[in-house]
Amino acid sequence: MSTLTVRAASLPPPIPGLNRALRKPKKNIPQTKIERDHILAKVREYAQQVGLVPPIPLEELSQHTDKLMAIEGFDAIYRDYIGVLMANESWREHLATVPFEKRLLLMPKCLRVESKCPAPFDEFGLLCKQCGLCSIQDFQNEAEKLGYAVLVAEGSAIVMSLIQTGKIEAIVGISCLPVLERTFPYVEAAAIPAVAVPLLQDDCIDTVVDIDWVWDYIHLTSEDKTRRLNLNELHDEVKTWFTRESLDALMGPPRGHTEEISRDWLARAGKRWRPFLTVAAYQALRDDPEAPISDSIKRAAISVEIFHKASLVHDDIEDGDAERYGETTLHTEHGIPVALNIGDLLIGEGYRLLADGDLPAHIRSAALLVAAEGQRELCIGQGAELLWTRHPVALSSQQVLEIFRSKTAPAFEVALKVGAALAGRLDECADVLHTYSENLGIAYQIRDDIDDLGEDSAAANEWSMRPSIILSLLREKGKGTAKDTMEALWNGQPCEKPTNALIRDWSHESGAYEKATTLLEGYKEAAIRSLQEVEIPNLKGLLRRVIGKIFNELEIKGWCREFEQKNLDPTLRAEAAKAAEHLVAKPQKA
Numbered sequence: 001m002s003t004l005t006v007r008a009a010s011l012p013p014p015i016p017g018l019n020r021a022l023r024k025p026k027k028n029i030p031q032t033k034i035e036r037d038h039i040l041a042k043v044r045e046y047a048q049q050v051g052l053v054p055p056i057p058l059e060e061l062s063q064h065t066d067k068l069m070a071i072e073g074f075d076a077i078y079r080d081y082i083g084v085l086m087a088n089e090s091w092r093e094h095l096a097t098v099p100f101e102k103r104l105l106l107m108p109k110c111l112r113v114e115s116k117c118p119a120p121f122d123e124f125g126l127l128c129k130q131c132g133l134c135s136i137q138d139f140q141n142e143a144e145k146l147g148y149a150v151l152v153a154e155g156s157a158i159v160m161s162l163i164q165t166g167k168i169e170a171i172v173g174i175s176c177l178p179v180l181e182r183t184f185p186y187v188e189a190a191a192i193p194a195v196a197v198p199l200l201q202d203d204c205i206d207t208v209v210d211i212d213w214v215w216d217y218i219h220l221t222s223e224d225k226t227r228r229l230n231l232n233e234l235h236d237e238v239k240t241w242f243t244r245e246s247l248d249a250l251m252g253p254p255r256g257h258t259e260e261i262s263r264d265w266l267a268r269a270g271k272r273w274r275p276f277l278t279v280a281a282y283q284a285l286r287d288d289p290e291a292p293i294s295d296s297i298k299r300a301a302i303s304v305e306i307f308h309k310a311s312l313v314h315d316d317i318e319d320g321d322a323e324r325y326g327e328t329t330l331h332t333e334h335g336i337p338v339a340l341n342i343g344d345l346l347i348g349e350g351y352r353l354l355a356d357g358d359l360p361a362h363i364r365s366a367a368l369l370v371a372a373e374g375q376r377e378l379c380i381g382q383g384a385e386l387l388w389t390r391h392p393v394a395l396s397s398q399q400v401l402e403i404f405r406s407k408t409a410p411a412f413e414v415a416l417k418v419g420a421a422l423a424g425r426l427d428e429c430a431d432v433l434h435t436y437s438e439n440l441g442i443a444y445q446i447r448d449d450i451d452d453l454g455e456d457s458a459a460a461n462e463w464s465m466r467p468s469i470i471l472s473l474l475r476e477k478g479k480g481t482a483k484d485t486m487e488a489l490w491n492g493q494p495c496e497k498p499t500n501a502l503i504r505d506w507s508h509e510s511g512a513y514e515k516a517t518t519l520l521e522g523y524k525e526a527a528i529r530s531l532q533e534v535e536i537p538n539l540k541g542l543l544r545r546v547i548g549k550i551f552n553e554l555e556i557k558g559w560c561r562e563f564e565q566k567n568l569d570p571t572l573r574a575e576a577a578k579a580a581e582h583l584v585a586k587p588q589k590a
Contacts, residue, residue, distance in 0.1 A: 047089035101147035176202035224541030281419025313343035374414030381407030409441025
């Protein structure tokens with residue numbers, strides 16, 4: 001019998017309409033959230049580089065759309081969709097300057113669950129009854145709390161009437177592509193900031209929308225001084241701190257071969273999400289988020305990554321892993337005694353960097369306490385998994401999620417709280433950072449489990465049985481051979497391990513993949529919702545964007561690799577560049 005006791009994790013609150021989120025989009029809409037997020041990121045990157053000035057005439061908008069499509073190799077069927085996103089981005093900064101109480105949130109009635117919706121209509125539109133079946137209720141409640149006027153109705157006449165009263169100076173809308181095409185001239189003529197999130201269907205019944213995009217536009221405000229920060233550039237800058245040259249310059253020259261090994265390990269490949277989060281939180285809470293980052297802050301951010309890298313050394317020994325980052329693990333290369341000592345040295349180095357700096361004593365003390373508490377929680381979470389490995393028993397999906405909460409979430413919490421401590425504002429946001437980190441950490445681990453099923457994942461067919469949300473859901477939802485195999489594996493019984501490809505097929509057939517995806521979106525949304533009560537616009541805005549930054553990159557590198565291949569292929573990039581130059585020299589008609 002197992003000595004492991006794991007309490008069931010609490011599930012995120014249900015998101016209205018999420019049960020319909022997997023409904024197939026129209027063919028002229030990118031078919032996956034991964035692809036839509038990728039396209040939006042590229043549109044925003046392009047808009048920032050070009051400096052679009054609204055209102056943009058349709059012909060000019062078409063030229064910019066075609067140029068971006070040529071550069072990125074996007075499918076021509078998505079041209080209208082990308083054009084809408086391009087128009088949105090041209091208005092983004094202008095929308096941010098309009099007070100919430102001068103904005104209109106316009107939603108279509110087709111977002112409702114028509115067969116069950118109890119809401120009546122009056123001359124102005126739908127009167128929501130707050131039944132919770134669709135996303136209208138959430139959008140309306142949040143927008144009205146901010147000060148928006150909210151309308152659930154169709155047609156441009158009523159919107160134009162509201163604009164003419166002078167009380168509405170900006171519009172955040174949700175609509176299908178055909179309606180957006182018809183209303184574009186009205187918006188262009190009105191010359192007021194207007195963004196519209198496209199519906200994924202245009203059949204006027206039980207439609208769905210990318211909820212997080214709507215959430216982002218609703219909350220966009222000029223009070224958030226971080227909204228212009230380029231998170232890609234910030235992440236890239238953080239990565240430069242981990243070259244051997246930078247590490248030696250910031251940490252001091254290594255003393256002897258043991259420190260040389262530890263520095264080389266620290267400089268090895270990694271996503272650097274944790275130091276990025278530290279700096280992001282610091283930037284959100286400091287007085288001038290665009291000022292240069294001091295060496296003291298860089299060292300503190302490096303310490304967060306050091307703690308992570310130390311845990312990986314120990315994890316690899318505990319798990320018996322032979323590879324990390326495509327290279328041999330430290331204990332495989334140097335032996336277990338040396339690797340253990342390196343891991344311990346790194347922990348000491350992390351605390352040294354936090355304690356030995358020119359920051360005020362109370363800031364250093366707060367950061368040290370955060371790191372110590374986080375390390376304790378991480379060890380408890382890792383211990384739960386190790387105990388399970390010694391005495392495997394079947395775990396429910398909720399018990400697996402609880403292991404994620406105790407093992408993965410503390411690392412994100414340490415990163416964010418250290419950043420807040422460095423800015424001297426930890427007390428103001430400690431509770432919300434805890435809740436945000438729990439949801440972010442669980443979502444991150446779910447995404448990691450899903451990614452392990454990818455055809456080109458690092459796990460490939462060499463995987464070991466461990467608490468995994470996919471494997472747990474497959475045991476709960478699978479049937480026949482799939483269920484029997486998972487039951488045996490979970491309970492440590494002799495059984496031939498299925499290949500990744502077979503697990504992938506079983507996951508789709510049983511609904512385990514769909515359930516995992518729903519949980520992923522639920523925890524991501526719960527992280528965003530945890531920011532609702534935050535009174536610091538910079539923190540609220542930046543942490544909302546961080547979710548998109550982390551998961552967009554993770555998902556593009558997960559099951560959808562075609563974007564990476566297109567962007568890395570030098571031949572395709574050269575052809576795209578020529579096409580773009582042609583478009584500039586000879587603009588196409590709309």
